Amino acid sequence: MFRYVRLRDGSTLPDVSDLKPFKAIVVLEAQTTLAWQKMASTWLVKSGCLYMMAWGEDCGSWDDS
Numbered sequence: 001m002f003r004y005v006r007l008r009d010g011s012t013l014p015d016v017s018d019l020k021p022f023k024a025i026v027v028l029e030a031q032t033t034l035a036w037q038k039m040a041s042t043w044l045v046k047s048g049c050l051y052m053m054a055w056g057e058d059c060g061s062w063d064d065s
Contacts, residue, residue: 009036013043020048028056041065 009032054062
C-alpha cells in the first residue's frame with residue numbers, strides 16, 4: 001500500500017500506524033525547526049517506520065535524526 005502524506009513544519013502528525021511496518025521517503029522543500037524535526041522523526045519510529053530515506057534541503061540531518 002502507498003500513502004502520500006504532506007506535512008508542514010509544526011503541523012499535526014496523523015495516525016499512520018495502520019501501515020505498520022512501513023518505509024518512508026521524506027522529501028524536504030524547506031527547512032524545518034529542529035524541534036519539529038525531532039518530533040516528526042520520533043513519530044515515524046513510533047508509528048512503525050522501519051526504513052526512512054530523506055531527499056532535499058538539509059536531508060542529511062534527517063538521516064541522522
